[in-house]
Amino acid sequence: MTDLDKHRVESLIEGELTWDEMRNDVLPDPKDPDRFEKTREVLQDRVDWDDPILVPLNDHLYVVGTDDGRVVRAECGEDLCEVDENWKRSCEVFVREDAEEFEELYEEYMHVDPDWAFELREWYCPECYELIDVDAVPVGYPVIKPFDPDIDTFYEEWQGRPAPDRESTETAAD
Structure with a gap:
């Protein structure tokens, strides 16, 4: 090891x-x-904030413990939503759906054919405009968040301790 x-x-x-x-x-x-x-x-x-990061969701997005509960927070400090909500609904989105927009990223003939009803959704932080996530989906596909982490199980069963936002609450209750 x-x-x-x-x-x-x-x-x-x-x-x-x-x-x-x-x-x-x-x-x-x-x-x-x-x-x-x-x-x-x-x-x-x-990061420039003190609330504990509980788990990273991706390079610029975290679940954070606050006095009011657990929130999804962008790296810049912008709270997007409660942890059980779909954070994508709080973001700015840019949808690439035609050849000209695809060719800003891919060379000609190296991207999907726009006639296939396909789009790239780029999700940006509404505060700092950092790119948070990208979905490559069929047109009309619903806005789905990638996953719901089971934070308590992760900490209790995998880390062998309470989650950082629960430690102070449990100590106070003892």
Whole structure:
């Protein structure tokens, strides 16, 4: 087992590790038991707010514990919604649906044929306009969030402790 220090986890998140470093230091199983906590600390250090990141949803989106509950928050600090709601409904969206728009990203003939009723939906933070997610879907496909993390089960059964936003509540109740 290879324990990654916080600096190596930060390099992993930044995409700075070589393939050999990934293959030898990051991918081997079993993982070091505190890797998630190190990752969470690195992510927490990168944001300008103090509420605890519970789980990352993607590179710029997190579930965060607040005094009022759990929210989905963009990296810039914008709260999009409660954790059980569809965060995409709070975002700005740009829909690419014709050849000209596809060719801003792909070379000619390297994208899907627009006659196939296909679109790319780009989801942006309404505050800072950071690209948060992209969906490649048929026209008319419903707006679906990728998944609902079971945060309590993850922390209690996989991490062996309460989620950070529950620790202070449970300590106060004891």
